[in-house]
Amino acid sequence: MIEDIFPHYSKEPKFYVYKHIDFDGITMYVGKGTSKRAYQVSRRDLSHKKWIENCSHNYVELVEEGLTELEAFRLENKLLRQEEPIYNKIRNY
Secondary structure: OHHHHOOOOOOOOOEEEEEEEOOOOOEEEEEEEOOOHHHOOOOOOHHHHHHHHHOOOOOEEEEEEEEOHHHHHHHHHHHHHHHOOOOOOOOOO
16 A cells, blocks of 8 residues: 555644645645644745735635544645646645
């Protein structure tokens, strides 16, 4: 199984996948995280930070919660391929 190849990934179902969505529904960023990562402005590049600071709408969409790290990584990768968001500088494919 793939879990055997990547044993360092957390098997605890505490991860989620999220999107940052523009006011017109365009996906600007896709990520995986735990806790409040989707809402953090720190650890973003400058243009992404400025976009977040200028948002006057709820820009976070939680796609799926309760995932293991590997499940979250897979879903994030799938969404990155499908949507090609502009603020994702490194794509996992």
